[in-house]
Amino acid sequence: MTAAVRRRRAGSPSGPRSRAGVPFLLLVPAGLAVGFLAVPLLGLLEETAWRDLPTELTSPIVLQALRLSLVCSVGAVAVSVVLGVPLAFLLARVEFPGRNLVRALTTLPMVFPPVVGGVALLLAFGRRGLVGQWLDRAFGITLPFTTAGAILAEAFVAMPFLVITCEAGLRAMDRRYEDAAATLGAGRWTTLRRVTLPLVAPSLGAGMALCWARALGEFGATITFAGNLPGVTQTMPLAVYIALETDLEAAIALSLVLLAVSLAVLIALRDRWFPSASA
C-alpha cells in the first residue's frame, strides 16, 4: 500500500496505472529519439513557402528533374523486374552450390555506400572498364554520363530490394498450389503464369514499390557513374543538391516531392510492415 503511494507521488502518470512495464526513465531518450527524427522533417515543412509551391513545382529546372527521375526510376524498376524476379526464383527454389554467396552478393548493394557502387560501376562499365570497353568497341555503346547509365546506377542499388522481397514471398507461398496445378494438367509455364505469379503478386508489388522508392532517391551511385547533367542524368536528388547553392525554393520543392513519395510508399505498405498498427 505504501509503496504504491510512494510511486504515485514520484510523478508517475495519474489515473489507472499502465501495465506496460516500461521503466519511466526510458521515456526520456525515447522522446529525444522522436524529436531527433521529427525536427528535420518539421524544419523542412516550416521552411516551405507554401504559397509559392505551385510555381516552384512547375519551374523548368524542377519539371526537368521530375521527368528525368520518373523515367530513370521506372526504367530501373523495369530492369530490376526483368533481372531480379528470375533471380528471386532461383534463390527461392533451386538448391545450388554457392547459393548463400549469391544471396550475399544480391544484398551487398543494400549495405555498402552508394558512391562506392558508382565507382564500381564506372570501373566495370566505364569506357575503359571491364565490360564497358567491349561495349564501346563492339556496339559503340557508352554508359557513363548517359540516362541509360543513370538507370543502371539506380537499378544496381534498388534491385536487391525487389529480389529480397520477392524471394521472401516465394518462400512463404504454399507450394502445394503448384502441385495442385500440376495434377490439373498445367505445365510449368502455365503454373507460373496462372498460379505462382498471381499468388506472389502482393510481394512482387511491394518489392516493386520499395525498388521504385529506392531508385527515386538514389544519389551517390548516380552522380558518380552518370554524372550530374541537367536533362540527361540530373535526377531529383541530384537537382536538390545543386539547387541548395542557388535556388533554395527549388531545392525545398523537390525535397517535398521526394518526401511525399516516401510517405506514400510507407502508407501503401503499412499493412506489410506494421500489421497490428493498421488493424
Added chain:
Amino acid sequence: MSLEAQVALTLGRLELEVELVVATGELVVLLGPNGAGKTTLLRALAGLVALERGRVVLDGEVLEDTAAGTWVPTEARPIGFVFQDYLLFPHLSALENVAFGLRARGLAKAEARKRASGWLEWVGLAEHAGSRPRALSGGQAQRVALARAMVSDPRLLLLDEPLAALDAATRTEVRRDLRRHLASFDGTRLLVTHDPLEAMALADRLIVLEGGRITQTGNPDDVSAQPRSRYVAELVGVNLYRGRATGPTVQLADGGVLVVAGDHHGEVFAAVHPHAVALHRHRPEGTPRNVWAGTADSLEVVGDRVRVRVAGTVPVVAEVTPGAASELRLADGGPVWATVKATEVTIYPA
C-alpha cells in the same frame, strides 16, 4: 482397367514399401495412423514424389518405371487429386477453379466455363460459381475441390483425407454426398483417411497402412472381424494377441497362454472382444478356461459401458456395466482376475 503399383521410396524417416492393385469400380480406402505414409503414397502415385524403386501402371499405361527409366510428369497423368485442405486457388472464383483443369489442357475459355458450370451444378453449387474460396464453407469448398479434380475426366481419382478439414457435424452429411458423387465416377478411386468411421462407411476394400507397410487388406467387415495389427485392433476395439498355437493352446509372444476352442497350429492371431471378458476380485472357479491375474489399471466410460484396462502377463480390456464396475470398486484399481471362455476367442492364421 485398374491401377497397379509397386512403390518404394524413403522420405525423411518414412520408408514406404507398398504393392497394391485397385480395380476399376472398387472404391479402395487407405487407412492408417498419421505418419504411416498415406499422403506420401498418393503423392507418389500422382508423380509429385519420385520413386526410388517401383512401377506405376494405370489402365495398362506405364506412368512410372524406375527399372526402365520411364517417367510421365504429373501434368501428363490422367489423374484428379483432391488435397487435404482442398487447395482451391484463392485468387480465382469457384467457377474458374473448376475450369482450371480444362483451360490448362488447352480448352477455350468459354467452353471450359460452360463445362465447369455443369460440374458445379452437379455438386449443387451453381449459385456459388462467382464466389472466392474464402467465402465458401468447408463442405462447399470440398465439393468444389471434387468437381475441380473430376472435370477433366481423369482415370484415377486420388482423395487425400477429403473430410479431415471439416467439423464433425458437417462431416456426416458431406460423407454421404461424397459417397454419392464417387459412386458415379467410372474410373479408379483411391481414398486416404485416418478416420475409421469414414473408412468403414466408404470402402469397398480397405488397405491398412502402418509405418510405410501394408499390414492388412480386405473388405471392411473382414478387416474388423480379423484384425492383424494393434492399430486395427484398437480401432475395432478388440483385444489382439499373437502367438504360436499347438492344439487347443496358444503360447503368446509376450508370455502367457490362451486356451482356445478347436485345434490350431502355427502362428496365429487371437482376438477377444472386451464384452467377452469377465472380471472378478477373487480367483473364480468355473468353466472359463482362461483365467489370469492382473491389476485394474484404468477405466473409461464408453456410452453405457465401462471399459477397464487390466495390466498383467496377458493385458486385456474388459467391458462391464457401470453397476458392476462400482460393485467391484474397480475404480480403486488393485488386483483382479480376468476370465475368458475358450469359445469366445477367435483364432485365425497370422
